[in-house]
Amino acid sequence: MPVSPALAEDLAAAVADLYEATEGVLIERVRQALAAGIDSPAWVQMKLAAVGNLQAAIEAVIAALQADAAGAIHQAVAEAYDRGQQAAVAELGALPPGRVLAVAEAVPTAPVVDRLARAAVADTGAVHQRILRTTLDAYRDVITRAAAAPALGAQTRRQAAQSALDAFASRGVTGFIDRSGRAWDMRSYTEMAMRSVLGRAAIEAHTDRLGAAGVDLVIVSQAPEECPVCRPWERKILARTGAPGAREVRVEHAVEDGRTVTVRVAGSLPQARAAGLMHPNCRHSVSAYLPGVSRVPAAQPSRGTYEDSQRQRYLERQIRKWKRLEAAALDDARRTAARARVRAYQGRVRELVAETGLPRKSHREQIDLPGRASNPHAAR
Structure with missing residues (x-):
């Protein structure tokens, strides 16, 4: 896994x-x-x-x-x-x-x-x-x-x-x-x-x-909406530890005794992480690469772009902002206006998801405010 x-x-x-x-x-x-x-x-x-x-x-x-x-x-x-x-x-x-x-x-x-x-x-x-x-x-x-x-x-x-x-x-x-x-x-x-x-x-x-x-080798996945920093490492084999730099290595077959195979290594995992791979919002993963058993997967089309994902993050922040403004309203008119803005930004998220195929992460649009659970009219 x-x-x-x-x-x-x-x-x-x-x-x-x-x-x-x-x-x-x-x-x-x-x-x-x-x-x-x-x-x-x-x-x-x-x-x-x-x-x-x-x-x-x-x-x-x-x-x-x-x-x-x-x-x-x-x-x-x-x-x-x-x-x-x-x-x-x-x-x-x-x-x-x-x-x-x-x-x-x-x-x-x-x-x-x-x-x-x-x-x-x-x-x-x-x-x-x-x-x-x-x-x-x-x-x-x-x-x-x-x-x-x-x-x-x-x-x-x-x-x-x-x-x-x-x-x-x-x-x-x-x-x-x-x-x-x-x-x-x-x-x-x-x-x-x-x-x-x-x-x-x-x-x-x-x-x-x-x-x-x-196991000394790992392979980097291809991630949806990958960022430019991580893109160079996609579908590359890396050494779990050791020196940086691309090279070919001769290693033992993972399951056949006495047999060796040649593997093209793009560098080391510490090197890739130092260059930005696995940053906090990274969508890439690494898994064990078993020489002679594992295969580099074919490239797959992305469902959206990195810029699409950043648009979604922006809209999520706007939804949370207007929910805070709703909570801060000193009168019903301001509260109603803020709630309308929340719903407008939620509509833009729905349009983006439908257009790009990005998954909607509703939890990123939520904030926990006093009294919200008991307010049946609170914007969601």
Whole structure:
């Protein structure tokens, strides 16, 4: 069974869902805090005095998130590593019984799982700090803009507050910068980070098991909607470890004693990964290549392009954004307008799926907001 970052995609999404749900809770907390007494002449003074109360509420939400996320991350890493091991065992049935037995025997996994999980939990520390800072800054920004606008005759206090609150709900908790300098919102950053660590766990487990069975070669799949970075490695045979560089190697036949075969190797798996293969959103997989038994598959047409898949990701982000705006609305008219935008973007997703054959991933369009489950009119 091939292994790839996609093998743990559902696990990464489950952890990211915790952060998206937290973002929804924070938007609702800020909305409630601002809406209370908004028509009072002393509203500005009341809201500034209540900053400490809001900070305590936010810190309680973050503490609950930290506890839930730590457990979820450890569980997800352990599951991803186990899936990688199972994938290796499942694809080596063609080997002689003795080698199959070797790969099926227990390999110490706890140290690897703990190392990867600790690193992932540590990486979320900056996320939690950013949540508090961004939410309090947004709250103060709403108060400042709402206080200034009526004096300038530009907007009513409610309109100004809604405008500032919309800006926060639209962008969400942001400010996460990856190593390449790209900016991410919280949900996307968390899911990217978890895909990275969980994909690494599954791939490490897979290659460890192959090594235990004496399998030194792997083959890269052809993936749908492949990106330019990964395309050069499609359907190529790689050395599981060792030196980089293309070469021909003479290796033992996988099942026939005393027979050798020549295999064209495109490089090493570490080399390919360093060049970008198996990045967090990579759709490629690697599987054991058994000399003399495995065959390089014929190229298959893609159901869509990489650009199509990126269009779909954009539409999914817009759906989630307008659902946050719906939750932040201070009145029914704004709520109805936001819901209409959600449905419009959902319609564009349906058109794209019908046009290209891409699979629709409805879970990527969902956010968990307070009261949504009990609201029969909430846009889906």
